[in-house]
Structures are given as structure tokens and as C-alpha cells.
Amino acid sequence: MTVMAIDVGGTRIKTGLVTGGSLLAESKLPAEAAKGLAAALPRIESELRKLCEREGIDPADCHGVAMGFPALVDFKRGRVFNHYGKFVDASNVDLNAWCEDAFGVPFALENDARLAMVGEWQNGAGRGFDSLAIVTLGTGVGTAVLCEGQPLRGPHFLAGNLGGHMIIQPGGVPCACGVRGCVEAETGSARLPERARRHPGFADSVLKDAEAIDYKAVFSAAAAGDRVAVELRDRALELWGALCVNLARSFDLEAILIGGGIMGSADVIIPSLQHFCDEHADMPWGRITIKPTEHPDHMALLGAEWLINEKRNA
Ligand SMILES: [Zn+2]
Numbered sequence: 001m002t003v004m005a006i007d008v009g010g011t012r013i014k015t016g017l018v019t020g021g022s023l024l025a026e027s028k029l030p031a032e033a034a035k036g037l038a039a040a041l042p043r044i045e046s047e048l049r050k051l052c053e054r055e056g057i058d059p060a061d062c063h064g065v066a067m068g069f070p071a072l073v074d075f076k077r078g079r080v081f082n083h084y085g086k087f088v089d090a091s092n093v094d095l096n097a098w099c100e101d102a103f104g105v106p107f108a109l110e111n112d113a114r115l116a117m118v119g120e121w122q123n124g125a126g127r128g129f130d131s132l133a134i135v136t137l138g139t140g141v142g143t144a145v146l147c148e149g150q151p152l153r154g155p156h157f158l159a160g161n162l163g164g165h166m167i168i169q170p171g172g173v174p175c176a177c178g179v180r181g182c183v184e185a186e187t188g189s190a191r192l193p194e195r196a197r198r199h200p201g202f203a204d205s206v207l208k209d210a211e212a213i214d215y216k217a218v219f220s221a222a223a224a225g226d227r228v229a230v231e232l233r234d235r236a237l238e239l240w241g242a243l244c245v246n247l248a249r250s251f252d253l254e255a256i257l258i259g260g261g262i263m264g265s266a267d268v269i270i271p272s273l274q275h276f277c278d279e280h281a282d283m284p285w286g287r288i289t290i291k292p293t294e295h296p297d298h299m300a301l302l303g304a305e306w307l308i309n310e311k312r313n314a
Pocket residue numbers: 164165175176177178179182183184185
């Protein structure tokens with residue numbers, strides 16, 4: 001049975017049709033997040049209809065519509081809790097009513113990292129594990145946890161989603177989440193140019209002339225021995241390593257899957273995080289596995305089928 005899948009991001013909205021663990025069709029839309037979520041829904045509906053038409057599927061015959069959203073969400077009610085500055089109208093949008101009007105099929109809303117975690121657990125790098133976490137490294141730092149074969153949600157659906165906002169440097173950089181020194185504020189790529197410019201050696205660094213100071217530029221300059229880039233890279237790797245150890249110890253994990261926009265440097269990131277965990281996460285049962293995600297572009301879409309089945313069986 002086919003499921004319609006939506007992965008809402010700050011810059012792009014991905015839509016797709018999923019069946020039997022694979023993606024039948026997909027497309028991408030500009031998010032135009034400043035215009036709000038309500039304004040994006042007609043475009044999403046029309047895109048899903050186009051995909052169905054192309055595949056010869058009647059949308060009303062689909063099993064449901066699953067949406068991943070980049071914020072904390074109420075899974076039971078299908079409502080967005082907060083927006084952290086993206087799609088500021090999101091918490092007022094009745095997505096269940098939209099889906100009922102548009103397609104007349106069941107709707108499920110999930111946090112984007114949790115949906116991605118489900119996608120990788122069911123159809124990617126997480127297959128075979130019962131307890132794992134996903135960490136998405138990019139503009140922000142997203143996390144989600146699978147505990148004994150069930151996505152961990154907690155009584156208010158926040159459990160496992162706030163790993164990126166664990167305080168790792170008390171008194172450090174302020175974050176939109178309301179604390180100082182969380183992993184996202186200290187390592188997210190959004191604040192990377194500011195961290196580079198604050199470095200006392202910045203005037204002598206090749207990063208000064210970089211077109212954009214992102215992790216790609218930092219990892220490449222660090223590989224060439226640039227002192228500022230080496231320090232920025234090593235500091236980020238250390239804090240991400242600490243995040244992995246904190247998650248592994250908090251949730252008794254077997255594996256942590258690493259994904260997100262900066263995984264072009266996976267050849268450095270994965271061995272470094274594995275090494276950090278081997279050194280610092282002393283687990284009585286053995287060794288935690290650090291792996292890259294298998295479907296970096298589609299992991300949330302691939303979680304849609306499992307999510308709709310869960311919703312329908314609830
Ligand atoms: Zn934060």
C-alpha cells in the first residue's frame with residue numbers, strides 16, 4: 001500500500017510516494033518558509049497529486065500522508081509545538097483538517113529527525129538494531145532515539161529530540177532554545193562564520209578568503225594544515241563526540257547514525273566519532289557502532305510507511 005510522504009525543511013520541502021520500503025517517486029519544492037506553513041500546503045497538495053498521477057495512483061487509495069517537520073511536535077494531535085523562527089504560523093495550522101479535506105486519508109505528523117531515524121531503522125543503516133539514535137549535523141543539530149524497537153517519544157513527545165540542545169559548554173554561546181552553550185549553538189554550521197571570525201588567528205587563516213565559511217571549507221582548510229580550521233574542526237569533532245557519548249550513556253544505545261548537510265566530510269567525521277566513543281563510552285556489554293546514514297536525502301520520506309502503519313494501528 002502506498003503512502004504519501006512529506007519532509008518539510010527550512011529551505012526545501014521534499015515530497016514522495018513510498019511503498020514496500022522504497023521510494024516510487026519524489027520531488028522537491030522551495031520551502032519559502034517566511035510565507036508560513038499554511039501558504040505551502042496548496043503547493044504540497046498539488047505536488048503529491050502530480051506524483052500520484054504520474055504513478056497511476058488515486059490519492060484516495062493511499063494508506064495515508066506522513067509529514068516530518070523541523071520542530072517539536074505533538075504526534076498524537078498532529079500539531080506543531082513551536083517553530084524556532086521557521087514557518088511562524090505552524091503551531092496554528094490544523095494539518096489533520098488539511099489532509100482530510102485534500103485527500104480524505106489518515107495523517108501523521110512527526111519531528112523530522114525522529115521520522116528520519118525511523119526511515120534509517122526500517123530501510124537503511126539502522127536495520128538490525130533495536131536501540132539507536134540518529135544525529136543530524138547541519139545548520140542545527142537534530143537527534144532522535146529508538147529504544148528497544150520503539151521510537152522514544154516520552155509523555156510530551158520531546159524525548160530524544162533535544163540532544164542537540166544539551167548544554168555542553170555552560171555559559172557559552174546563546175541559542176534560540178533559550179540556553180547558553182548547547183551543542184547546536186557551539187557547533188551548528190549557522191554560527192560557524194562567527195566562530196571563525198572570533199578566532200585570534202583569523203586574519204592569517206585561508207578561511208578569511210573563503211567564499212563561504214562552512215564545514216566543507218573548514219574541513220578542507222584543516223586537511224591542508226590551516227591552524228584556525230584545524231582548531232574549529234577538532235573542537236566540533238570533540239563536541240559531537242561528547243554528544244554521542246552522552247546519548248549512548250543516557251539511552252543505552254547500540255548504534256548512532258550520523259547524517260546531515262556536512263556529511264561530505266564523513267571520511268573524517270565517522271572515524272573520529274567512533275574513536276571518541278571507543279575512548280570515552282565504556283559500555284559493559286561491548287562497543288557502540290557509529291555509522292553514516294544510508295539515505296541522506298530520503299531518510300525522512302522512507303520513515304513515512306512505518307509511521308502511517310503505527311498511526312492506523314493506534
Ligand atoms: Zn540550543
